[in-house]
Amino acid sequence: MTVYGAAMAQEAEVSEMPRVGVVPPRMRAMVIRPERYGDPRSAFVEELIDTPLPRAGEALVYVMAAGVNYNNVWAALGRPVDVVAARVKAGEAEPFHIGGSDASGIVWAVGDGVTNVKVGDHVVAHCGVWDAGDPWIQSGGDPIVAPSARIWGYETNWGSFAQFTRVQAHQLLPKPPQLSWAAAGACMLVGATAYRMLNGWPPHTVQAGDIVLVWGGSGGLGSQAIQIARAKGGIPVAVTSGPERGEYAVKLGAKGYIDRSNFDHWGVIPDWRDDAAFAEWTAGARAFGKALWDVLGERRNPRIVFEHPGESTIPTSIFVCDNGGMVVICAGTTGYHAAVDLRYLWMRQKRLQGSHFANDEQCAAYNEMVTRGEVDPCLSRTFAFTDVGEAHQLMYENRHPMGNMAILVGALDAEQRDP
Numbered sequence: 001m002t003v004y005g006a007a008m009a010q011e012a013e014v015s016e017m018p019r020v021g022v023v024p025p026r027m028r029a030m031v032i033r034p035e036r037y038g039d040p041r042s043a044f045v046e047e048l049i050d051t052p053l054p055r056a057g058e059a060l061v062y063v064m065a066a067g068v069n070y071n072n073v074w075a076a077l078g079r080p081v082d083v084v085a086a087r088v089k090a091g092e093a094e095p096f097h098i099g100g101s102d103a104s105g106i107v108w109a110v111g112d113g114v115t116n117v118k119v120g121d122h123v124v125a126h127c128g129v130w131d132a133g134d135p136w137i138q139s140g141g142d143p144i145v146a147p148s149a150r151i152w153g154y155e156t157n158w159g160s161f162a163q164f165t166r167v168q169a170h171q172l173l174p175k176p177p178q179l180s181w182a183a184a185g186a187c188m189l190v191g192a193t194a195y196r197m198l199n200g201w202p203p204h205t206v207q208a209g210d211i212v213l214v215w216g217g218s219g220g221l222g223s224q225a226i227q228i229a230r231a232k233g234g235i236p237v238a239v240t241s242g243p244e245r246g247e248y249a250v251k252l253g254a255k256g257y258i259d260r261s262n263f264d265h266w267g268v269i270p271d272w273r274d275d276a277a278f279a280e281w282t283a284g285a286r287a288f289g290k291a292l293w294d295v296l297g298e299r300r301n302p303r304i305v306f307e308h309p310g311e312s313t314i315p316t317s318i319f320v321c322d323n324g325g326m327v328v329i330c331a332g333t334t335g336y337h338a339a340v341d342l343r344y345l346w347m348r349q350k351r352l353q354g355s356h357f358a359n360d361e362q363c364a365a366y367n368e369m370v371t372r373g374e375v376d377p378c379l380s381r382t383f384a385f386t387d388v389g390e391a392h393q394l395m396y397e398n399r400h401p402m403g404n405m406a407i408l409v410g411a412l413d414a415e416q417r418d419p
Helices: 071-077 081-089 188-197 218-229 243-252 275-296 314-320 341-344 361-372 385-396
Strands: 026-032 046-048 058-067 101-111 122-125 164-168 172-174 209-216 235-240 257-260 305-307 326-329 351-355 379-383 404-408
Touching: 026 071, 026 385, 046 209, 046 305, 046 385, 071 385, 101 164, 172 361, 188 218, 188 305, 188 361, 209 218, 218 235, 218 243, 218 305, 218 361, 218 404, 235 275, 243 257, 257 275, 275 314, 305 314, 314 326, 314 341, 379 385, 385 404
Parallel strands: 209 235, 209 305, 235 257, 305 326, 326 351, 379 404
Antiparallel strands: 026 046, 058 101, 058 164, 058 404, 101 122, 122 172
């Protein structure tokens, strides 16, 4: 049963923790409202909001730290989706958005029927939510593919940029005990996404000796993919925007890196009937493939290409992918128009596979890798609670650091561990 009390005054700082299990009626949150859509630094504003209560099958978590992901850059901009308007249209009442799709924290209250966690547990939250009664799920389908599947803290409200967050209880996993709150809260979205991409699409799962080409190897997603591929026996090769980022990827376990700034053939592939333009593009793609061979020291092509830039890079990814291999993609950070030369797909029997976040089992498997020390969260920078907007502004302007970022909510500093 939820207990209300005055243990946290309305003007208390976010780090002033109430007694475990005591839920204050109001909480601080970094809130986006439609009238503020625009640059993230001004879209997020600290407000006092009624604390949400856990419903059946849900838990309320006192947030210690929250991760930073590009989805709440989109939420702040109000495009490509107006997340508030979409939820109001679906029947929700709140005219605001509390984002945040990664969290570490302490279970503070639970709703009816929750048995997998209890008040006081130290947890991390993954961002996959769905309706357990969805006919797709009831018939045995993968929950993250279900029509009801949503990303918590982006497509749903009550994310982790607040003192308390409301989650479906199945989202919660044990916090890796060796990690600080900040590190534990920084990586689940990108880590579980990478895990599914590399291990969720048989027969194209990472095997010993497989070449795995990882775009954006120094970023949050790529840093996790390199480590997962290496731990599974693969040979990751990173693509980065310069030597500093390339060396960072090598330290994480990449065999080497390709500096994409050395090439200029990016973008939508030319029409194959334009002989001159198509020949110029093909020369650039072949030069990129040779750079990959130079890194490896042998003429081998990647069995798996780990994609997320999309529009600018998909033609090259399909070109260099090995015969019978797979290009797996989870985003389109450079755009969504992906023209491909279909001859490489059907004649070389290559696979272009979409992938979106992960299911409970894949999230748990990734979390176990982190707990065993096989994957590091790659926390590069932490921000104060009031700097949520600034952190997202850096990401929007592509000035964010390598690895992953975290927001300190209940945690006092970046090194604080379990109290």
